[in-house]
Amino acid sequence: MSSVDANQTKDGFFAHVYEVVEQIPLGMVATYGQVATLAGGMGKARFVGFALHANPRPGIIPCHRVVFADGSLTSGFAFGGIDAQRRLLEGEGVNFLADGRVDLATCRWSAGT
DNA sequence: AATTTGACGCTTT
DNA sequence: AAAAGCGCCAAAT
Numbered sequence: 001m002s003s004v005d006a007n008q009t010k011d012g013f014f015a016h017v018y019e020v021v022e023q024i025p026l027g028m029v030a031t032y033g034q035v036a037t038l039a040g041g042m043g044k045a046r047f048v049g050f051a052l053h054a055n056p057r058p059g060i061i062p063c064h065r066v067v068f069a070d071g072s073l074t075s076g077f078a079f080g081g082i083d084a085q086r087r088l089l090e091g092e093g094v095n096f097l098a099d100g101r102v103d104l105a106t107c108r109w110s111a112g113t
Numbered sequence: 114a115a116t117t118t119g120a121c122g123c124t125t126t
Numbered sequence: 127a128a129a130a131g132c133g134c135c136a137a138a139t
Binding site: 054 | 133134135136137
Binding site: 031032033036043044045046047048049050051052053063066067068069070073074075077078079 | 119120121122123
């Protein structure tokens with residue numbers, strides 16, 4: 001055992017991802033790349049997806065608030081369908097574009113807001 | 114122990 | 127403007 005806590009060293013980057021995603025306020029969305037960057041891993045955007053799919057905290061981590069860099073939602077097999085996710089975000093107050101994309105221009109979350 | 118895959122993002126053709 | 131490929135690095139098999 002090192003001086004570090006044996007309680008936190010196991011997740012590393014993933015833990016940061018969960019932290020960041022949990023910080024996303026309602027009515028806002030963040031992109032995988034953005035979360036990855038905030039989590040301290042610029043370029044590890046894919047792991048953000050992995051981390052969210054792992055979903056260690058169902059109900060706590062609003063994975064549906066995390067979208068692609070261009071505002072599109074996850075490939076369809078997640079959440080039970082993009083339409084379901086879109087519905088959810090709309091219910092939270094997120095605006096959508098006619099293309100079926102999240103209006104990042106209005107709902108893009110920033111750290112510290 | 115090594116190889117393959119992976120909720121992505123960006124650059125290049 | 128659109129499509130394809132490459133890159134990141136860790137986890138799962």
